[in-house]
Amino acid sequence: MRFQDRFIPFSSLRYSTQAFIDFCLPECSPKKNYALIGPGVSQSLDQPVNLREAHGFQVGGVSMGPGKVNPPHLHFTCEVFICTKGTWQIMWGFNPEIKTIEIGAGDIVAIPTWIYRGFKNLGNEDGFMFTALGRDDTGGILWGPDTIDAAKRHGVYLTKAHRIIDTRQGVKLPLDADLFEPMTRSEIAGLRDWSVEQMQERCIAFEKLHWTAEGLLDSRLPNCGSAIAPVIGYGMCEKRDHLPRPMNPIGLSMEWIKVPPGGGISRHRIASKQVLIVFRGSLSLRLDEGEHEEYRLSGTDDGWDVFSIPANTWRELRASAEGELVVLSLLASDDRKFIDWDQSTVTEAAAMGLIRDADGYIAHRRFVGRA
Numbered sequence: 001m002r003f004q005d006r007f008i009p010f011s012s013l014r015y016s017t018q019a020f021i022d023f024c025l026p027e028c029s030p031k032k033n034y035a036l037i038g039p040g041v042s043q044s045l046d047q048p049v050n051l052r053e054a055h056g057f058q059v060g061g062v063s064m065g066p067g068k069v070n071p072p073h074l075h076f077t078c079e080v081f082i083c084t085k086g087t088w089q090i091m092w093g094f095n096p097e098i099k100t101i102e103i104g105a106g107d108i109v110a111i112p113t114w115i116y117r118g119f120k121n122l123g124n125e126d127g128f129m130f131t132a133l134g135r136d137d138t139g140g141i142l143w144g145p146d147t148i149d150a151a152k153r154h155g156v157y158l159t160k161a162h163r164i165i166d167t168r169q170g171v172k173l174p175l176d177a178d179l180f181e182p183m184t185r186s187e188i189a190g191l192r193d194w195s196v197e198q199m200q201e202r203c204i205a206f207e208k209l210h211w212t213a214e215g216l217l218d219s220r221l222p223n224c225g226s227a228i229a230p231v232i233g234y235g236m237c238e239k240r241d242h243l244p245r246p247m248n249p250i251g252l253s254m255e256w257i258k259v260p261p262g263g264g265i266s267r268h269r270i271a272s273k274q275v276l277i278v279f280r281g282s283l284s285l286r287l288d289e290g291e292h293e294e295y296r297l298s299g300t301d302d303g304w305d306v307f308s309i310p311a312n313t314w315r316e317l318r319a320s321a322e323g324e325l326v327v328l329s330l331l332a333s334d335d336r337k338f339i340d341w342d343q344s345t346v347t348e349a350a351a352m353g354l355i356r357d358a359d360g361y362i363a364h365r366r367f368v369g370r371a
Contacts, residue, residue: 033062057252062332081119084128085126090103155167215229224264227259230245236331249334277305
């Protein structure tokens, strides 16, 4: 099947427990690092990657046991945490004050660039978060000085080329080793300080989403009925006054999509690659590019299937009759995306008095027709 490589069932995910230098620290290990789309910022040559194709953003994942910690690190593009299981404490600052917020299943937080951040599993079982990084080239990762010093005490070193040297395995540290230089504490103190209130503005709690049942041209059509909730950036929502929370550009857009049992989203295509993460329910995804292919994805309490849809590929989404479907949609860039609907959908919506205006938003036909 043509699109099989783009289907990433949760059961197929492979991980590395030595992706980063913190693998040697007891309070951090074991940590399972996943790279679903793009290599991310893994510092391991053995990091498995499900799909290496450039998307304009990258998708990864992390799983850790109760009480385990991911220590402070810095990214040059926005890192978004998407919690699907457990309760997590998100930490940032470390200059020297540590600030925190908590997130649970369905919550999303976009961490600013140029800020040290970490996280901890507060639950009593393994938790899971998807991660999204803006851009195809993320610029790498910087670890804080305390983490580098702690690793050295365990005999593990990081070079300037971000190669991990584990002397416990009999590997000798070259005398001329050019080791990674972390930021000094005074340099970290010079970074921008983000308050708890400012970070909460970048946290989109699932229970506080603003849904609209009129977000797509086909939402009111028979056997459709989808609702959409903007999260980050301007995605595919076609309702002019249903906007995402203001935020600096991060290189991608996210929206939650909710479909009632047996409902769906009609045949359409988008000029950007689209990644779907099934959070809850069962999705029948039909792709049409010369030949029809159908894939079934599901989201449960312990697994969340992922699919990458190529740009300009016709697709149709349908929820099973057994239950509601909740999907997270990720699209490249913060800009608005324009949906190319199948003509039958355009005709059916027009018969109900709905069309799109010159700006691409849903409008009443009787008003637009007067212009």
